[in-house]
Amino acid sequence: xxPLPAPPPPARPRRAAAYLPAAALLLAVLCLLSLAFGxxxxxxxxxxxxxxxxxxxxxxxxxxxxxxxxPRTATGLLVGAALGLAGALMQGLTRNPLADPGLLGVSxxxxxxIVLAVAVFGASTAPTNLIWYAFAGALxxxxxxxLLGGLGRGGATPVKTALAGxxxxxxxxxxxxxxxxRFPLALDRFRFWAAGSLTAADAATLWQVTPLLAAGAVLALxxxxxxxxxxxxxxxxxxxxxxxxxxxxxAALAITVLAGTAVALAGPIVFIGLVxxxxxxxxxxxxxxxxLALTLLGAPSLLIAADVxxxxxxxxxxxxxxxxxAFLGGPFFIALARRRRLAEM
Numbered sequence: 001x002x003p004l005p006a007p008p009p010p011a012r013p014r015r016a017a018a019y020l021p022a023a024a025l026l027l028a029v030l031c032l033l034s035l036a037f038g039x040x041x042x043x044x045x046x047x048x049x050x051x052x053x054x055x056x057x058x059x060x061x062x063x064x065x066x067x068x069x070x071p072r073t074a075t076g077l078l079v080g081a082a083l084g085l086a087g088a089l090m091q092g093l094t095r096n097p098l099a100d101p102g103l104l105g106v107s108x109x110x111x112x113x114i115v116l117a118v119a120v121f122g123a124s125t126a127p128t129n130l131i132w133y134a135f136a137g138a139l140x141x142x143x144x145x146x147l148l149g150g151l152g153r154g155g156a157t158p159v160k161t162a163l164a165g166x167x168x169x170x171x172x173x174x175x176x177x178x179x180x181x182r183f184p185l186a187l188d189r190f191r192f193w194a195a196g197s198l199t200a201a202d203a204a205t206l207w208q209v210t211p212l213l214a215a216g217a218v219l220a221l222x223x224x225x226x227x228x229x230x231x232x233x234x235x236x237x238x239x240x241x242x243x244x245x246x247x248x249x250x251a252a253l254a255i256t257v258l259a260g261t262a263v264a265l266a267g268p269i270v271f272i273g274l275v276x277x278x279x280x281x282x283x284x285x286x287x288x289x290x291x292l293a294l295t296l297l298g299a300p301s302l303l304i305a306a307d308v309x310x311x312x313x314x315x316x317x318x319x320x321x322x323x324x325x326a327f328l329g330g331p332f333f334i335a336l337a338r339r340r341r342l343a344e345m
Contacts, residue, residue, distance in 0.1 A: 084299020087273020102270025104165035109141020196322015216257035271329025
């Protein structure tokens with residue numbers, strides 16, 4: 001009897017592998033555009049000279065590229081990757097397609113903790129000093145949303161959790177506003193958090209937080225295979241030898257580190273962690289390993305593109321990246337929330 005031919009391998013993994021180099025190329029192009037565009041446009045050739053041949057470039061252009069736009073672009077890379085990975089982890093862990101650090105209280109909790117630390121405890125406003133407060137606030141916000149969304153009949157459904165996240169976010173936002181109106185120093189610090197800006201962190205700060213974000217990213221990527229098992233159900237994951245409690249603990253730790261550090265650097269930017277995992281899932285399918293890998297490249301691309309767009313559309317003024325992302329991500333969130341089969345993921 002002639003054996004049946006083996007079925008062809010699925011096309012989606014091959015397509016996902018092809019999209020990774022394309023996503024990396026897109027990110028590199030956007031980084032170059034971020035170095036070139038602003039209140040003063042710098043030709044691409046002069047940008048290259050400023051980066052690789054600093055001795056033969058105009059000192060003013062060198063200062064613009066190295067002191068202003070390079071730290072800003074690096075902030076977009078780090079913050080975008082952190083928020084994207086945190087959002088993908090939250091969606092995979094909770095199986096909630098509406099999960100996002102900016103929508104489920106994580107960013108709002110981090111922001112409130114930072115403002116509270118500055119206003120009440122007199123903490124230094126350097127981002128590296130505020131990260132630990134951001135961690136505590138991010139964790140408290142996420143736990144509050146989880147507990148509130150799990151109340152009532154049916155447990156923590158995606159829509160209930162999203163509504164609980166919105167309620168907690170607005171509540172913490174009200175507390176934050178009360179603090180910044182009462183304490184002028186907190187108001188000065190809060191101005192860039194409220195809009196989501198990439199201009200606050202300098203090169204020294206970025207070097208200090210990069211190892212922390214790298215550790216969070218490694219922990220997130222290492223958790224991805226376990227999330228594939230967890231997607232089959234907790235009982236099945238346990239039968240496969242997965243320690244469900246440890247999986248949740250590792251994922252929660254990675255989310256706290258990534259989202260807390262991102263908020264300390266750039267403020268509560270929303271929708272980055274919501275949009276990019278869904279776009280990655282459309283390409284890769286349900287495999288969390290490929291989703292996180294593509295999100296790692298796609299999320300900073302979206303944030304840097306929004307930042308560049310904000311510099312161009314209102315020149316010589318600028319629109320903060322967080323505002324542009326909210327404008328683009330709002331319709332996506334509404335369309336996603338109106339899906340009939342929202343509970344399926």
